[in-house]
Amino acid sequence: MNEFEYDREQRAAQTASRGGLPTGSGLPSGGVESSAPVAGIVKPLPPEWFVPHETNAEMRWDTLRESCTGFHVPTERFFVRNHTSTPVIDPDTWRLTVTGDGLRGPAVRFGLAELRRLPVTSFSSAVECAGNGRSFFATQQGHGVPGTPWALGGIGVASWRGVRLAEVLRVAGLRPEAVDVMPVGLDPDYVTSDGRNLGHVRRPLPIGKALDDVLLAYEMNGEPLTPDHGAPVRLVVPGWVGIAWIKWVGTIEVAAEPLHSPWNTEFYRMFGPDYPREGGAPLAGQVVKSAFELARGAELAVGECHRLHGRSWSGAATIRQVEVSTDGGRGWQPARLLDRPDAGTWTRWSFDWRPAYPGPYTLLARAGDQEGNTQPRRSPNNREGYLFDAVVLHPVIVV
Known part of the structure; x- marks a missing residue:
């Protein structure tokens, strides 16, 4: 590709279709080089580190080599993906409620101190938005799509520490008949452009994945989670798309039948000529x-x-x-x-x-x-x- 072809594709991307997405979906409001702060994000967003996209902030790969040669991305450099805005939650009063007919008994509540007393697990894992790389559909393939125009900076690797979801479900009294687990965030309700209130961001996990390697994390890179990255507690779902990594978890529903939410029915499925009319299966694993x-x-x-x-x-x-x-x-x-x-x-x-x-x-x-x-x-x-x-x-x- 020569310079002319590259510039032509960039212009095509800027005029590509952007309609049809709910509010809060990250549609660009101007040039991607804007250094204006992102409403609803708490931490500073220096323009030399981030590209803002409405409610989101993309990590700049071009400065990573100069200031972050390590394996993990420092928390202050980590990208932010918000559907609405970052809530600031008091960790001392926060409670996690585990409930549903997939439990043997009534709902069980955990405070942060109680979670910390359960067996601790630590590992490194990458979290990546399902739309990471979206802008290249237009610039390389001539296929304009709506949504946050991520380049490749909607990803980060961190060291996570917390308690396995399987352990919390065991303590809560998991029934063998349970099939789905749905964590629910404490971020503000998500309202679409046509006024539909979809409630808190939430998305079910099959019980097999929930009992495998999923973590309820309360630390990131050796420090307590910060608000933009899910404090006090968030899900870590290795290998899966970022929407599964629910932040600010307040409730976990455990069900003996399949669960559904807009985030696995309307959104985060493949639609188009090469997919079934009702859409492909809910997105799970990430790609190369x-x-x-x-x-x-x-x-x-x-x-x-x-x-x-x-x-x-x-x-x-x-x-x-x-x-x-x-x-x-x-x-x-x-x-x-x-x-x-x-x-x-x-x-x-x-x-x-x-x-x-x-x-x-x-x-x-x-x-x-x-x-x-x-x-x-x-x-x-x-x-x-x-x-x-x-x-x-x-x-x-x-x-």
């Missing part, structure tokens, strides 16, 4: 992606060796390999993996490149995981722009 830690359109000196860095991840399995192309995809070479691959997180990598001639170049990075999933050249189009997994075109200029 790669991102350069480099500004789009960056200038690099000709004849010098440049160590390119990036990160690749998959919701299904550990990363097996990463390849880089410096000629727009005609040839590929292996990148050097810098981490021991770990399922549910990302793998950092590097690639040395000495460009011989000045001019525009298109860099590409593609990853494959241990389950055989690889990044295609084109991602299947869908109405809402979910799960973009294609290789992303990354333009640079050699001078």
Whole structure:
């Protein structure tokens, strides 16, 4: 892709369709480079760290290499995905209510101190918005979609600490007949553009996943959760789309029959010509992606060796390999993996490149995981722009 083609696709993306989404869905209100604060987000959002999108804040990959070379993203740098706004909840008065006909007895309530007395579990995991990469449906594939125009910064890896959901359900008295578990957030009610009040954000999990590796986390990166990231307690659902990671959990419904909410019926399903009329199954696992830690359109000196860095991840399995192309995809070479691959997180990598001639170049990075999933050249189009997994075109200029 040359500079003209890239600029043309950027203009096409700016004029793509943006209708049909509820309020709070993150439609852009202006240029994505705006440094205006995001209403409803508590923490500071320096423009050198974040790209604001209405109720959301996207992490800037181009500054990650300069100020965050570690495996985990610092909490202050972590992206924010809000459907409405961040509530500030007193941890001393907060209570978690576990209720429903999937329990042997009446509802059970837990305070934060009671959760902390239960067996502790810690692990690292990536949380990623299902729409991460959405903007590339328009800029690379000519398929305009509504919703938050994420590039690739709607993801972060953190160290989480808390109690397994399975342990809380055990203490609450789980019945063997239970089939679904629905955490409910304490954020403000979600109201659509046509005035429908859908209530708190909530989404059911099948009991198999709930009893497997799901965490009720009260710490992030070694510190208590902050308001924007779910304090006092949030769900951590390794490998699954971010909507499953309910923040500010106040209630967990346990049911002996399937549960439903707008977030697994109307939203977060695949719609379009290639899917059933009623939509595909509710989104669960994430797909394979790669991102350069480099500004789009960056200038690099000709004849010098440049160590390119990036990160690749998959919701299904550990990363097996990463390849880089410096000629727009005609040839590929292996990148050097810098981490021991770990399922549910990302793998950092590097690639040395000495460009011989000045001019525009298109860099590409593609990853494959241990389950055989690889990044295609084109991602299947869908109405809402979910799960973009294609290789992303990354333009640079050699001078």
